[in-house]
């Protein structure tokens with residue numbers, strides 16, 4: 001990502017980290033919706049390497065760990081990266097206290113894949129929640145390709161990404177300076193990046209209202 005945009009995104013998520021949590025996790029209960037979707041997805045199981053791309057505070061990782069703990073899954077390893085050190089700091093503090101599952105974190109830009117440790121390959125699952133909105137539109141397929149390069153053969157990608165409509169034009173595009181997409185645009189970028197078996201799924205009850213603003217896309221790599 002070019003330095004001016006990178007600095008702008010970092011500044012946004014450093015200065016507004018608390019507001020983001022309050023609005024999306026407190027008011028809209030987005031984190032609970034993602035956790036409920038993950039729990040019923042069947043995608044979390046034993047012996048998986050799971051990467052959270054653009055992890056922010058790390059609530060997706062926390063949800064994965066809760067599911068693994070509750071269901072007594074073993075052999076799960078968690079990896080998470082984010083562009084903004086202030087967002088990652090909270091996850092790192094929490095990760096240091098977790099004994100049950102190893103969690104590795106890294107400050108990195110999805111568009112600079114060499115910033116990730118070389119050992120972060122062969123991921124069985126990659127989850128990307130509300131991050132691709134910050135990649136320049138013309139580089140969406142490149143960002144997805146960088147994720148595909150980290151997937152194991154037969155691995156699964158799960159993307160939560162903002163749906164383009166009147167609501168998100170105000171709430172997400174203007175207020176949070178993010179790109180918003182149609183399903184066709186996301187599907188085209190995924191195919192361009194080498195993904196196949198692309199399926200649009202939905203947030204379950206009682207979080208179905210989140211489907212108004214977000215798309216949930218499941219894909220596997222060729």
Ligand SMILES: C[S@@+](CC[C@H](N)C(=O)[O-])C[C@H]1O[C@@H](n2cnc3c(N)ncnc32)[C@H](O)[C@@H]1O
Pocket residue numbers: 001009010013053054055056057058059060081082083084087108109110111128129130131134135
């Ligand atoms: C809306 S927050 C989502 C955080 C978290 N995934 C969640 O679902 O709550 C967007 C996050 O994406 C990160 N981000 C934006 N551009 C990025 C990039 N190019 N590479 C990695 N992370 C990025 C931001 O730093 C921020 O933490």
